[in-house]
Amino acid sequence: MLHGMTAIYTREILLLRRRLPKQIPSWSVSPLLYLIAFGYAMGREVMVDGQPYMTFLIPGLVAMSSMTQAFAIASEINVARFYWHIFEEFQAAPISNLSYVLGEVMAGVTRAILSVLVILLLGALFGVTLSLNPYFWLAVILNAFVFASLAVALAMLVKSHADQSMLTSFIITPMAFLGGTFFPIAKLPIWAQKILYFLPLTHAATAIRSAALNLRVEWMSYGILLIIGMVFFYIAVFCVEKAKD
Amino acid sequence: MIKIDKLTKNYATLEALKAVSLHIPKGELFAYLGPNGAGKTTTIRMLTGLTRPTSGTAFLNSYDIRKDVLSAKQQYGLVPQAVNLDQELTVSENLKIHGRLYRMTRKNIQNRMSDILSYVELSDYTDALVRTLSGGMKRRLMIARALMHEPAILFLDEPTVGLDANIRRKVWALIKKIQQSGTTIFLTTHYIEEAEFLAHRVAFLAKGSIVTMDTPRNLIDRQGKWAIDRISGDTLDTLYFASRKEAENFNANGDVQYTLRRVNLEDAFIAMTGKKTEPAAEFTSAPPSHHGSHKGHSAHGSHGGHGSQSVHGRHKTH
Ligand SMILES: Nc1ncnc2c1ncn2[C@@H]1O[C@H](COP(=O)(O)OP(=O)(O)O)[C@@H](O)[C@H]1O
Numbered sequence: 001m002l003h004g005m006t007a008i009y010t011r012e013i014l015l016l017r018r019r020l021p022k023q024i025p026s027w028s029v030s031p032l033l034y035l036i037a038f039g040y041a042m043g044r045e046v047m048v049d050g051q052p053y054m055t056f057l058i059p060g061l062v063a064m065s066s067m068t069q070a071f072a073i074a075s076e077i078n079v080a081r082f083y084w085h086i087f088e089e090f091q092a093a094p095i096s097n098l099s100y101v102l103g104e105v106m107a108g109v110t111r112a113i114l115s116v117l118v119i120l121l122l123g124a125l126f127g128v129t130l131s132l133n134p135y136f137w138l139a140v141i142l143n144a145f146v147f148a149s150l151a152v153a154l155a156m157l158v159k160s161h162a163d164q165s166m167l168t169s170f171i172i173t174p175m176a177f178l179g180g181t182f183f184p185i186a187k188l189p190i191w192a193q194k195i196l197y198f199l200p201l202t203h204a205a206t207a208i209r210s211a212a213l214n215l216r217v218e219w220m221s222y223g224i225l226l227i228i229g230m231v232f233f234y235i236a237v238f239c240v241e242k243a244k245d
Numbered sequence: 246m247i248k249i250d251k252l253t254k255n256y257a258t259l260e261a262l263k264a265v266s267l268h269i270p271k272g273e274l275f276a277y278l279g280p281n282g283a284g285k286t287t288t289i290r291m292l293t294g295l296t297r298p299t300s301g302t303a304f305l306n307s308y309d310i311r312k313d314v315l316s317a318k319q320q321y322g323l324v325p326q327a328v329n330l331d332q333e334l335t336v337s338e339n340l341k342i343h344g345r346l347y348r349m350t351r352k353n354i355q356n357r358m359s360d361i362l363s364y365v366e367l368s369d370y371t372d373a374l375v376r377t378l379s380g381g382m383k384r385r386l387m388i389a390r391a392l393m394h395e396p397a398i399l400f401l402d403e404p405t406v407g408l409d410a411n412i413r414r415k416v417w418a419l420i421k422k423i424q425q426s427g428t429t430i431f432l433t434t435h436y437i438e439e440a441e442f443l444a445h446r447v448a449f450l451a452k453g454s455i456v457t458m459d460t461p462r463n464l465i466d467r468q469g470k471w472a473i474d475r476i477s478g479d480t481l482d483t484l485y486f487a488s489r490k491e492a493e494n495f496n497a498n499g500d501v502q503y504t505l506r507r508v509n510l511e512d513a514f515i516a517m518t519g520k521k522t523e524p525a526a527e528f529t530s531a532p533p534s535h536h537g538s539h540k541g542h543s544a545h546g547s548h549g550g551h552g553s554q555s556v557h558g559r560h561k562t563h
Pocket residue numbers: 245256259261279280281282283284285286287288
């Protein structure tokens with residue numbers, strides 16, 4: 001089983017490495033804009049949840065970026081499938097669906113971690129240093145696991161690359177803005193909070209922020225992320241089989 | 246060894262493949278010849294696990310493609326119809342990833358890679374990005390990749406489609422070489438010359454069914470040995486004869502424009518399936534001809550049509 005996973009993972013990493021000179025700037029642009037627009041321009045006096053806004057914002061950006069970058073493997077898979085037809089090479093190979101999904105999900109998690117490193121570096125430039133303890137990284141990895149698994153599942157279900165970008169605008173973009181990244185959801189009406197409670201990113205932002213600011217460990221959020229991640233992962237393995245016509 | 250047992254595929258109401266059964270012994274080069282849409286790719290996709298059969302199954306070296314999926318997949322290499330290389334990676338990276346997919350060790354991959362690249366004459370391009378290669382080189386790389394794990398069976402889906410004539414011959418030579426090394430080859434094509442040149446046995450496939458199956462020689466001989474293409478007005482029809490003498494005797498009193506030639510596989514194909522393999526043949530303008538009455542009858546039936554791609558033998562005019 002391991003050989004299939006490493007083959008898939010190696011391929012994604014080789015491609016990523018070749019594109020890294022373009023990827024790093026693209027990972028920096030939107031966090032940098034948010035930091036300037038929301039963090040810097042609003043001034044250091046604005047306090048949110050007892051923290052300077054910049055300190056509140058950066059863990060939120062970590063949650064957002066690890067989500068979008070893990071989810072971005074969906075578009076890699078789609079290009080490989082619909083444009084280059086490389087997916088056929090994996091379907092014809094003697095590897096299990098499970099090892100295929102594992103390889104892709106690990107690649108998504110790797111992308112997410114690299115993009116988080118870029119944000120941490122930017123944060124440091126703005127004078128914000130976070131506590132990078134194991135709970136922080138565990139929350140980042142769980143968040144990436146959730147969205148990479150979702151990405152593989154959706155990539156198998158869509159019929160074209162256009163469908164794929166539609167899903168991104170309906171699922172990922174709203175979640176990025178509502179999931180507790182830019183403002184504490186406690187400020188919203190109760191009904192809205194209840195809805196947002198079901199979004200995995202809300203839990204990722206909570207877990208990452210608490211860990212990064214050395215507040216209490218939000219075990220409940222870790223548990224919810226793990227369960228959602230496992231469900232998505234299971235669906236992804238099932239969808240790979242479904243992708244055969 | 247490939248054994249296909251009543252393999253069937255339906256897409257909604259379309260019967261893309263209708264209960265095809267075949268037995269291809271080890272070392273044979275078997276060609277599936279048919280026009281676009283006949284079901285060639287559908288067959289290969291089912292045999293290689295890319296598409297689920299509606300019913301029936303197949304065995305690759307005795308592994309059932311539906312029950313022993315992973316073992317069956319280990320038996321073959323696949324060169325699909327469309328180029329499916331990683332264009333942004335190098336030649337060697339493409340081969341390494343393939344090797345990993347097939348559980349090869351690092352050392353094994355290194356050794357096999359240099360052997361196989363020299364086999365397909367791509368050694369100088371080991372570190373080139375795939376997107377910089379020509380169409381013919383990409384084809385050869387796809388064949389090299391399919392052979393990386395030394396499979397007993399090779400599936401080639403229209404391996405020379407879109408290639409220039411001289412590059413096509415180079416790929417043919419490579420395919421012959423692979424067959425001579427003992428690999429069983431299942432090839433699909435809509436080029437008649439390709440099947441005639443390469444295959445031990447040919448199956449004519451039309452609308453999801455095998456119309457007939459035999460060696461190219463036998464298929465041709467069933468049709469006759471010599472043919473006369475006659476042009477009268479704007480139609481071209483072909484008459485078949487068992488011997489050259491018979492054909493020449495017939496010509497002796499004809500007064501239309503005609504061409505005497507050997508029968509080829511295309512004649513057999515058209516006679517048996519009622520169609521040409523190319524989706525649209527170009528119209529070749531007929532040479533000026535004398536109109537007049539012509540007597541006689543064909544020995545083995547005839548067919549009409551425009552622009553038949555015949556290989557011309559001796560040209561006789563009156
Ligand atoms: N995924 C699919 N869905 C519906 N119809 C299909 C699909 N794939 C192939 N077909 C149809 O099945 C028939 C056989 O196709 P194919 O095997 O690709 O033919 P060939 O390779 O001989 O040109 C065609 O009529 C084609 O349109």
